[in-house]
Amino acid sequence: MTGQSDTVLDVEALDVRYGPVRAVRGISFGVARGGITALLGANGAGKSSTLMAIAGVVPVASGRVSLFGKPTAKTTPDAIVRSGVGICPEGRRIFASLSVEENLIVAGTAVATPQVAATRREEMMERFPILGERRRQLAGLLSGGEQQMLAVARALMGAPKLLLMDEPSLGLAPQMVDTIFSIIEELQREGISILLVEQNAALALEVANHAVVMANGEIAGQGAPADLAGDTLLKSAYLAA
Numbered sequence: 001m002t003g004q005s006d007t008v009l010d011v012e013a014l015d016v017r018y019g020p021v022r023a024v025r026g027i028s029f030g031v032a033r034g035g036i037t038a039l040l041g042a043n044g045a046g047k048s049s050t051l052m053a054i055a056g057v058v059p060v061a062s063g064r065v066s067l068f069g070k071p072t073a074k075t076t077p078d079a080i081v082r083s084g085v086g087i088c089p090e091g092r093r094i095f096a097s098l099s100v101e102e103n104l105i106v107a108g109t110a111v112a113t114p115q116v117a118a119t120r121r122e123e124m125m126e127r128f129p130i131l132g133e134r135r136r137q138l139a140g141l142l143s144g145g146e147q148q149m150l151a152v153a154r155a156l157m158g159a160p161k162l163l164l165m166d167e168p169s170l171g172l173a174p175q176m177v178d179t180i181f182s183i184i185e186e187l188q189r190e191g192i193s194i195l196l197v198e199q200n201a202a203l204a205l206e207v208a209n210h211a212v213v214m215a216n217g218e219i220a221g222q223g224a225p226a227d228l229a230g231d232t233l234l235k236s237a238y239l240a241a
């Protein structure tokens with residue numbers, strides 16, 4: 001496969017284990033170039049483990065992950081980020097005791113020259129004006145939604161081609177959830193491919209062009225969002241929203 005392939009991410013027969021726990025069991029799916037794949041399922045289904053294995057943070061026990069047509073075996077998490085992957089982890093994981101700007105400075109050091117990083121920081125302040133207004137405020141004082149924007153801005157500092165987002169709407173007020181989903185759609189329009197782990201299945205199915213439903217570490221179903229949304233059995237069993 002080459003960089004011209006139709007998919008930016010291919011997961012094949014992936015297994016993730018924590019000691020004796022087989023958290024992910026032989027799952028296969030992909031993210032199309034320029035597409036949004038939604039990864040859905042109940043708590044504990046294995047979504048975060050899948051995302052973290054793709055990011056190189058937890059080991060792949062068996063199977064294969066390929067990014068931009070290349071297998072990632074033995075690739076370190078920072079090399080995966082530098083290859084064009086942005087990560088918005090569950091719980092945002094921003095540095096609460098640093099300012100908004102300092103969070104972006106830290107994020108930029110690993111992925112860009114100082115000059116490019118400074119330009120991108122200013123782009124982020126323009127894209128998310130609230131971050132511009134609060135650039136010198138401690139990130140820990142931002143609202144949940146603003147912290148999520150900062151987490152997205154941080155992930156964008158490396159100008160990623162693929163964004164891995166883990167539950168970006170978790171714990172946010174409804175209006176802020178809409179804002180975050182608008183941002184997701186905007187990023188896709190700009191050509192960024194997205195793997196979106198979400199507990200808000202209804203919203204995720206609206207923005208995705210492919211959806212994967214996980215249950216007990218396996219894939220319970222995958223396909224076009226409209227087909228999954230219409231699958232009452234799958235919906236009632238695995239998608240609470």
Ligand SMILES: Nc1ncnc2c1ncn2[C@@H]1O[C@H](COP(=O)(O)OP(=O)(O)OP(=O)(O)O)[C@@H](O)[C@H]1O
Pocket residue numbers: 018021023041042043044045046047048049050
């Ligand atoms: N570090 C760990 N050590 C042992 N078991 C783990 C670890 N992390 C996750 N697990 C287990 O692996 C399984 C899958 O968890 P995972 O967090 O991937 O699911 P999830 O679908 O993302 O759920 P959530 O929405 O709650 O994050 C669960 O049974 C969980 O208890």
